[in-house]
Amino acid sequence: MGKMCLKAKNKGLRSFYSAFFICSTVMALWSYALQLEAKVTGNCSNCHTMHNSQNGAHMQYLAPDESDTKPKQSLLRGSCLGCHSKTDGSAWKDPLTGAPIVFNSQQPSYNAVMGLSAGNFYWVQTEDTTGHNIFASNPESTLNEAPGKSWGCSGTNSCHENIHGTTGPPYFGFDTSRQGCTKCHMVGSDSPKGYHHLDDTGPVVDSSAEGWFRFLDGHKSGSGFGVAGIEDDDWQYSASATDHNEYLGASGTKTSAGGFSAIGENTMTAYCTGCHGNFHIEDDLTTGSPWIRHPSDLIIPNSDEYASAFGASGATGTYNPLVPVARPTLSGWTGPSGTVTLGTDLVMCLSCHRAHASPYFKMLRWDYKSWPGNGQPNGCNVCHTSKN
């Protein structure tokens, strides 16, 4: 009886250890898989279809207002928006593919900023001034070229003229057509293929092998360059001082139209100025400062009113995801920092603007146009602390 009990007890222990080992292994693998979340994982059929047919039905993910159910290049099951959109306002990530949702056809309601880090194209549906208009079916009605355009191809539907139009190959340096999203993302190769399969586990994503930050790379004179950064694992669905993207910045000349080739750094500002270059002529070439436009990629001073920017004391403030800053280097970084170091970190394009769209005029991150009449805080005052 005692022997039997002992045996049973040993068996129980073995079972426990076995279960513990299996669980630990599964947990470890799952954790590893989570780390790879930015790189597309899962079944191929989540994104690709062999015959675009299943039980007699097409296999396409259709974005709101899309009706093209025909097969797509690379056997894809949808256009960019087909995979990255939802018809409700609550989804921020596709539950099957894990794709971030950048276009909700209903007002985003899943977080306070009503969008992911770059915002949400929902706002552009009815108001062009709130974002980059990517909609071929609802094109930009005011602008006829990128504001501040200093270079780039001209002509109808050039990427530098508009984002909604479709470029026809072989024009504009691409062998494949470009429309909407692919006029900004994945421009570093003729075909926007393959980026989703690159390993962007980072934590710092700063090479073409990793697909650059959010697939933002240069072409033509900017070939070989791309945006470097740390990609937040939920695209800032949730964001805090310690939970956010990180961006590279580079203080340098403010007298040129920027762009990767002129700036020579893998910064977000260099990327934006590829189309909006004139906005990067911020300093008077003949006499130097003061600024003639608001500077981008400028080190935030630790003096005067800026000494208390980001609530700083002693040159160290608290990172505010509403007003992101760029870092002069991301080398060796293992994750986002919760602090802003005055005299070191930089103001950049995305400090004020969201890349896709926002609820506000000129895709700003806060309702600047209505300030001060709206009685709400002005994001400008995060740096310009005494101008309130």
Add this chain to the structure above:
Amino acid sequence: MQKDKCFNKKFQIVTLGSMLLALCFLYPDTVDSGPYLDSAHGKNTYGVSRTSISSFGYSVGNCVHCHEQHASIGGAEPNPTGGPDKYALFYNNHINQTDNVCFQCHTDLSSFQTGGLINRSYSYRAGGYADSLNDIKEAFSFISPATSHNLGNIKTFINGRWGFTNDSNPCAACHNPHAVKGDPANAPNSRKTSGTRGYSPVSRPSLHSKDNNAWGLWGDAAAERMNMYANSFGGIYQAPNAASGYEPDGSSTQDGSNLADFNTFCIDCHNNSNIIYSNQLLRNLRTFNWANENHGGYMATYCSQGATSLLAMPYDGLTKCGQYITACTDCHEPHGSPNNYLVRKQVNNGVVTVINNGNGTGPDGRAKKEWVWLCGKCHTNLNVGDLHTHPTGSGLGCGKCHPGGGNYRNCMDCHYHGNSSIDGTPYGKPLF
């Protein structure tokens, strides 16, 4: 049971308290009003509102009415065009006496500010004088014999001082555009009243800072008023008469507790050490130490002859002699005047005309007594036939003042800022 009830009640109170506390944190921030939002430019009810910007729907008081972040909105530069300008301003910071960014709005004609901008002279605002001058650009447009504060000279003078540079706007020598308040506030066609005081549109140039909190207004605090300045010398300030009541706000207050200490403000530049060249006078301005001037800290003691006060009301030459300290603005306009030397058109509620540098006729018709139009507003018995008011026994012969018999010398031969000698001979005390 009783215990449970008690616990429930405590629990409810704690819960309610926690919820209220949570609300304090969750309730959205409201705008944190600082000096800009309280300023004449930042007020969202009557602040800056450029026509080409307000058409986009920008709020009144928004930065973009003056500063264009990219010199482009909607793919084009808002009016006025011409490309980006320094400080991201919508117009060149300063071009000349009548052309700079401020004048694009501070004019009643063709103003970029929605509805135009009316601003009145100091004589109008403080003295209740009904002149027709109604905007700042006009005030700076006076040309000889009229005068206006020379912006080019100011620009030259402040360059390299107090953080100003060659790019600085000369208007910003005296005004902090991010803090300035109207006085009266938002009542440009009215004189100051005790109920409409913005108290001070000025900021001391010597305190200039890029930090808007550090470069505050001057005169808004009680310690920055004329009564305090006079008190620092053991003297008093007497407010001049206005069209009704006393300057500057028409109230019965006479001690300067309602007037910015403009002396300390002006002395930042106009003192006994700063050399300021005047393009209008074609010479350096006279240097003087207001603390040692008759009208300043020296506090003149010659105010009566016998039982006769030599001072006009409201000044009392019999009982308060040796105590009076005047303010610069008692006699001078800050921006421009139809008179020489920025002399006000109205002083102590009397009209002043000095357009021949003192060589014109005085109120009594005598030549070279033009300054009596000004001085006579406070100093009595200056006309022919009046008491001989100059001190006797000073060793001066009659000819010092009356060359050629009954003629007069220009008062300004002796009585000017910083002078204490007559024809090169020290007089022993200040003559102004």
